[in-house]
Amino acid sequence: MRTLTIRVRTALAFAVASMVLTTAVLVFVNLASQQSFARTLPVLGRDGGPATRIPSAVPITPERIGASQTTLRVVTEANALQWQWSAVGIVVAGMLAGGVGWFVSRRMLRPIDRITATATRITASNLHERIALVGPDDELRRLSRTVDDLLDRLETAFESQRRFVAQASHELRTPLAVQRAAVQIGLHDDVGGDDVRAVRDELLEQNRRTEHLVESLLVLAEADRGLDGTTQVVHVDDVTAEVVVGAARNAADAGVALTHEARTGPPGLVVDAEPTLLRQLLGNLVGNAVEYNEPGGFVRVTTSSDGIVVENSGPAVPVDEAPRLVEPFRRCPSARSAGRHSGLGLSIVASVVQAHGWSLSVDARAAGGLVVRVGVSPVQPRRDAGRNS
Secondary structure, three states: OOOOOHHHHHHHHHHHHHHHHHHHHHHHHHHHHHHHHHHHOEEOOOOOOOOEEOOOOOOOOOOOEOOOHHHHHHHHHHHHHHHHHHHHHHHHHHHHHHHHHHHHHHHHHHHHHHHHHHHHHOOOOOOOOOOOOOOOOOHHHHHHHHHHHHHHHHHHHHHHHHHHHHHHHHHHHHHHHHHHHHHHHHOOOOOOHHHHHHHHHHHHHHHHHHHHHHHHHHHHHHHHHOOOOOOEEEEHHHHHHHHHHHHHHHHHHOOOEEEEEEOOOOOOOEEEEOHHHHHHHHHHHHHHHHHOOOOOOEEEEEEEOOEEEEEEOOOOOOOOOHHHHHOOOOOOOOOOOOOOOOOOHHHHHHHHHHHHOOEEEEEEOOOOOEEEEEEOOEOOOOOOOOOOO
16 A cells, blocks of 8 residues: 655645634634624514514524514525535635645655655765755754764775775785795696695695684674674683783794783673683784784783783884774784784774774884773673683
């Protein structure tokens, strides 16, 4: 069943309301006029006595009217015409009110038509267009601003997705090209055993890098998808200690001093989080701090009631470049191992932080390296809640 448009419904509402009000007014006027006329019309007495006034409750009959038949016909005809013209007036008033309602609704809904046309016209290729409605600051203009704000967020998301797809394609194509070149050049017809082993090692390294990149993309997609009620009470101090212990060997091999300091009183830093994503966040922060460091450097991990701080030495990072390192595949040009990582470490950290509603800041140290702060929302653990499994 087809629903009437707002414009038609507004016109009908105007018409019906006008007809109802006009009918009520005219019926009241006609009945009041008849009653007033009945009170002032002289009539003969019952026995031919002097003329009197008809009480309002007594009906007017020809026998009681002290006037000629002509006067009676005039009064009756006037009464009938009064009702007929009242009916015509009601219909005309309804039509005029319907027309006014149509005109007013058309003027009032014109911005809605513009908003609809613009929203229908906008696609992924012209997300830069905006409604930009002008006029008084009313409900329709506020609706227009809300839609424009939504389009701003969509444009930002689409641009980020385009950059991500382009960068991911480039990152995935690079190891594949290296593998193809290694096979074509390294495995020539008279290849020896040493060449085969070198090609094997190169293929394994590129395969490892591709696998790590794909895993990072999956984690990033999982973090962007949201938590969906998968959170639980997690003791951050315990998870941080486990991550630091797991990264101790790599830190020792790189000549980097890795330490963890818990500045929280009992029961420690406890948050409501998704355990796997939290462990991935800490692992990426510690792993990046160890990897992008220098021999003899340090990585200091601190947990406090405010959150987590990972500070590391390393190459100098431009102050304006540090906050942009959370973008996918963004690497610091001065990092010596920029080619070994996927460039998604801090991007995953940012997505995990956003999914949990926490805060993240990445700042450059004056002496080189970074300071990454993750502000969390501590919770009070339940008495029956155990430690992290």
